[in-house]
Amino acid sequence: MSNKTQVLNVGIDLGTSRSSISSSNGQRHVVESYVGWPLDMVARKVLKKPVLIGREALDNRPMLDLYRPLEEGLIKDGSEKDEAAVRELLRHLLALAGVDREHSNGLKVRAVVGVPAEALRVNKQHVRKAMKDAADSLMIVSEPFAVAYGLEALLHTMIIDIGAGTTDFCVMNGRLPTEDDQRTLTQAGDFVDEQLVRLVREHHPQAHFSIHMVRGWKEESSFVGEPRSPVLVTVPVNGKPTSIDITQEMRQACESILPSLVESMLDLLSRVQPEFQEKVRQNVILSGGTGLIRGLGPRLEQELRAVGGGRVTVVKDPVYVGSDGGLAIAQDAPDSDWEKLTA
Amino acid sequence: MANDRLKRRLLRELVRENVDLIQGGPARRLRRQHRARQVARLCVLALLPLGLLGSSRLLSTLAADRSSAAGTPAALAATAGPVRASSAFSPAGPQQAALMLASTSQRLPEPRPIDASLFPLAVRKVMIDPGHGGMSVGTGTSGLVEKNLTLDIAERLRRILAQRSFTVLMTREEDRPVALADRAALANRAGADIFVSIHLNWIEDRTARGVETYYLGPTDDPYLTQLAAAENRDSGYSMADLRGILDGIYAGVREDNSRRLAESVQASLFRSLRKTAPEVTDRGVKAAPFIVLLSTEMPAILAEVSCLSNEEEARQLARPEYRQHIAEALANGIGAYADSTARSGEKGI
Numbered sequence: 001m002s003n004k005t006q007v008l009n010v011g012i013d014l015g016t017s018r019s020s021i022s023s024s025n026g027q028r029h030v031v032e033s034y035v036g037w038p039l040d041m042v043a044r045k046v047l048k049k050p051v052l053i054g055r056e057a058l059d060n061r062p063m064l065d066l067y068r069p070l071e072e073g074l075i076k077d078g079s080e081k082d083e084a085a086v087r088e089l090l091r092h093l094l095a096l097a098g099v100d101r102e103h104s105n106g107l108k109v110r111a112v113v114g115v116p117a118e119a120l121r122v123n124k125q126h127v128r129k130a131m132k133d134a135a136d137s138l139m140i141v142s143e144p145f146a147v148a149y150g151l152e153a154l155l156h157t158m159i160i161d162i163g164a165g166t167t168d169f170c171v172m173n174g175r176l177p178t179e180d181d182q183r184t185l186t187q188a189g190d191f192v193d194e195q196l197v198r199l200v201r202e203h204h205p206q207a208h209f210s211i212h213m214v215r216g217w218k219e220e221s222s223f224v225g226e227p228r229s230p231v232l233v234t235v236p237v238n239g240k241p242t243s244i245d246i247t248q249e250m251r252q253a254c255e256s257i258l259p260s261l262v263e264s265m266l267d268l269l270s271r272v273q274p275e276f277q278e279k280v281r282q283n284v285i286l287s288g289g290t291g292l293i294r295g296l297g298p299r300l301e302q303e304l305r306a307v308g309g310g311r312v313t314v315v316k317d318p319v320y321v322g323s324d325g326g327l328a329i330a331q332d333a334p335d336s337d338w339e340k341l342t343a
Numbered sequence: 344m345a346n347d348r349l350k351r352r353l354l355r356e357l358v359r360e361n362v363d364l365i366q367g368g369p370a371r372r373l374r375r376q377h378r379a380r381q382v383a384r385l386c387v388l389a390l391l392p393l394g395l396l397g398s399s400r401l402l403s404t405l406a407a408d409r410s411s412a413a414g415t416p417a418a419l420a421a422t423a424g425p426v427r428a429s430s431a432f433s434p435a436g437p438q439q440a441a442l443m444l445a446s447t448s449q450r451l452p453e454p455r456p457i458d459a460s461l462f463p464l465a466v467r468k469v470m471i472d473p474g475h476g477g478m479s480v481g482t483g484t485s486g487l488v489e490k491n492l493t494l495d496i497a498e499r500l501r502r503i504l505a506q507r508s509f510t511v512l513m514t515r516e517e518d519r520p521v522a523l524a525d526r527a528a529l530a531n532r533a534g535a536d537i538f539v540s541i542h543l544n545w546i547e548d549r550t551a552r553g554v555e556t557y558y559l560g561p562t563d564d565p566y567l568t569q570l571a572a573a574e575n576r577d578s579g580y581s582m583a584d585l586r587g588i589l590d591g592i593y594a595g596v597r598e599d600n601s602r603r604l605a606e607s608v609q610a611s612l613f614r615s616l617r618k619t620a621p622e623v624t625d626r627g628v629k630a631a632p633f634i635v636l637l638s639t640e641m642p643a644i645l646a647e648v649s650c651l652s653n654e655e656e657a658r659q660l661a662r663p664e665y666r667q668h669i670a671e672a673l674a675n676g677i678g679a680y681a682d683s684t685a686r687s688g689e690k691g692i
Contacts, residue, residue: 039663042495046486046661062662124364139361154349174349176356329357332350337358341365 010097010135011150011326012090012113013143014127016070016165017189017215018289019089022323023097024331030319031055031092035085036064053092058212070165086130094134110338111135112326114143117168117182131343138343141329143322144170145177147287150325151315156279160265160300161322162290164189167261169268171280180271183264187257189290192218196246196253204244207235217246223294224254254293262303269307281310287321466681468510470535472635473497474542474645477520482545482651489543489651490518492660496648497541499670507678527638537604538643539677540635543660545652552653553624554616556609557645558601559637560630600642600684602628607683608646608676615672616649620659646673 009024020030031054038044038052043063052060069085099109111134113127124140131138141149144159147170153159154172161168169183196214200207213235221231231247265284272280281304286297297312304310315321473493475481481489494515501511512533514526521529530538544555605628613625626647636643648669650656659665 040495041498042487042491042661042666043663045488045491128364139357140364141357145357149350149353152346154346154353176353176360329354333354333358337354340358340362 007108007110008097008099009327009330010094010099010109010111011146011323011328011330012093012111013146013320013322013326014070014086014090014113014115015163015289015322016068017163018319019093020320020323021093021097022320022327024327025098027097028320028323029093029096031089031096032058033070033089034058034066034068035088036061036066039063039065051088053089083126083130086126087134090130090134099134108137109135110137110139110330110333111343112139112141112146112330114141114146114322114326116166117142117144117170117177117184128343133343135343137338137341139329139333139341141326142168142170142177142182144168144182144287145172146323146325146329147285147315147321148172148325150321150328151285153283153285156276157283157285158265158268158280159285159287160261160291162188162257162261162286162288162293164289167257167264167288167290169264171268171272173272173276181268183268185260185264187260188288189218191257192222192253192290192293195256196249199249199252200244200246203249204235204237204246206237207242207244208237209235217250218253219289221250222254222290222292223251224258224299225251225295227251228294254296257290258299262300265300266303266307278308281308284310284312285315286312287315287318289318291315291318466509466536466677466684468512468533468535468537469504469677470512470514470530470533470538470641471497471500471504472514472526472530472538472540474540476515476518479520482543484651484657487651487657487660492543492651492666493541494518496666496670496673499667500539500541500673503670503674504677507674509677509681523635524638526635527643530643531638531640535641537677537680538636538639538641539604539608539673540633540643540645541673542645542647544647544650546650547652549652549654551624552620552622552650552656553626554609554612554649555626555647556605556612556628557631557633557636557647558605558628559633559643560602601636601644602630603683604642604677604680605644605646607680608644608673611676611679612646612648612669612672615668615675619665619668620655622655648673 007024011022013020015033017033018030019033020028022028034054034057036052036057037050038047044050047060047063052064057064057066065081067082067085069082069089094109094111099107111131113131115124115127127140128138143163144161147161148154148157148159155174157172159168159170159172161170165186165188167185167188169185170177171181173181193211193214196218197209197211200209200214213233217231217233227247227250230245231250232243232245234241234243236242237244269277269280284300284304286300291314297314300312301310304312317324473490473496475490475493477490479490481493483489494517497513498516501513504511512529512535514529515521526540527538609625609628613623616623631645633645636645649660651660
């Protein structure tokens with residue numbers, strides 16, 4: 001029998017909309033980044049849980065004090081409740097991966113958590129605080145770096161990771177990305193949702209819908225360029241379920257992120273050493289949930305033609321690519337390094 | 344192989360960056376900038392005394408130049424400001440001390456709760472009775488239980504009434520059993536001015552929904568007799584016992600005031616809830632022999648604030664906003680009754 005303490009490595013992508021975990025025991029889970037506490041005694045009795053996470057929290061939102069604790073990819077600053085919500089979310093993710101801190105079985109947890117590329121030190125400290133007691137050792141990495149590491153795309157690559165809260169750019173040139181190699185934009189999935197809400201409200205003032213319905217429509221039918229088929233959704237109009245056509249609104253909302261996206265992509269490319277620019281252009285990787293907008297890759301390729309052409313690849317598994325990258329980092333880091341990184 | 348070397352190097356840099364984060368120092372790649380900033384700061388500090396020396400010389404030269412113009416009105420006005428300002432900081436008297444306090448600390452006294460006795464209300468102390476509790480769960484459907492809902496509404500009502508300067512007491516503040524007679528005894532001992540018991544209705548006809556309010560009185564209505572029997576189940580009295588007791592009590596001013604309180608609460612409940620749920624019906628003010636009302640020594644009512652037997656009502660009751668709405672309606676009804684008794688100069692007993 002071995003005396004060696006068992007180690008569980010985990011990679012966590014703490015996202016504004018969804019958070020995922022990949023762990024060395026083969027478990028992979030994703031939850032919507034919502035945390036809710038029952039509003040009152042009746043809700044507590046009905047729900048029979050002190051706190052609800054993810055889809056369960058969303059489904060029971062009328063009875064909950066509901067939090068989406070990450071904003072623009074970061075823990076909201078200043079609210080104790082938001083910090084508590086992040087703690088609950090992290091604990092939930094770890095529990096899904098088989099970590100039970102309260103009934104510890106001697107398992108040592110080493111976690112790598114991804115944060116937006118331009119996260120400030122104070123934001124990283126917030127993550128450290130939230131992870132205290134949840135893991136034994138902790139490493140914080142830029143999310144696009146975790147993606148690049150997971151895909152082994154470490155040289156002459158540009159990662160564009162479009163999540164809900166932020167769009168992160170990162171040029172990998174064989175060194176740990178510096179501020180000059182990275183960009184973070186706040187035009188991402190949430191921005192598309194806001195535009196879609198505004199446009200549908202403008203064109204269909206009688207329609208009743210919520211932001212959660214709009215997110216669902218976007219996940220089903222988002223696109224840029226030409227539509228494959230009309231986007232029809234059912235909403236109550238004066239209490240009566242009515243089908244409305246939101247094809248144009250969907251296109252306009254999805255294309256609203258293009259100007260800043262293209263500008264940042266071309267700007268970062270122009271800063272790459274001239275002899276490597278061609279290689280990086282041919283190696284643009286699109287990841288993140290919002291990166292799945294249909295037609296986005298070809299549209300970016302179209303924009304790259306103006307600077308000599310390039311190739312954009314959409315990752316196959318955008319939900320887990322960040323957490324898988326974090327797990328790869330956790331597994332590759334030597335034990336001696338982990339000892340320096342106590343949570 | 345080359346990729347492995349690259350990975351190792353990247354990991355080393357990543358670990359170094361995280362160690363910096365733990366130690367709280369600036370990131371390694373920012374240290375050069377940080378050091379440059381520190382050097383700049385030291386230079387400024389070193390040059391500061393020289394700068395001050397130079398500027399004091401300059402000021403004294405300017406003062407000498409201006410001394411010839413010191414007797415002019417403009418010069419006097421310019422010097423008056425600082426003189427007044429310095430006198431304000433001398434301990435010259437209470438007025439100035441007060442001014443100093445106001446201008447320096449700008450602190451206001453802590454807010455204090457208003458003493459309810461300052462207001463000429465005939466009804467000041469309200470005993471709220473959340474129906475059921477503990478093993479006595481009341482009615483229930485789809486995860487909603489009467490004992491929990493009544494406690495929640497009662498707590499909301501307590502907060503609203505307290506804000507309106509009433510003294511508010513409750514027969515229970517948690518999920519525990521309280522005997523019906525004990526609820527009345529609590530109200531009597533506390534000297535409550537009115538007693539309001541909160542319940543939820545269950546009607547066999549599941550389509551029926553509405554509000555009704557009871558006060559203590561005789562009834563020949565078989566439905567009300569059955570309802571009272573159900574609510575009195577835990578009291579130890581049979582309906583026959585009650586009839587005997589009640590015969591001697593019904594007449595008198597307490598019954599009249601209880602009826603007026605019931606009317607006020609019922610009107611407010613119906614008026615208010617109809618706005619949110621137009622299908623809610625006014626099931627009226629009724630007299631019935633509820634044991635919890637029997638032993639009270641003050642005007643007492645029992646309000647059936649909603650019907651749990653109705654699916655739509657149950658759905659509404661799951662919403663905190665609806666329960667808040669009920670509590671506000673109850674508070675408005677109690678307030679209207681309190682106002683009317685204050686105007687007529689009665690204590691309400």
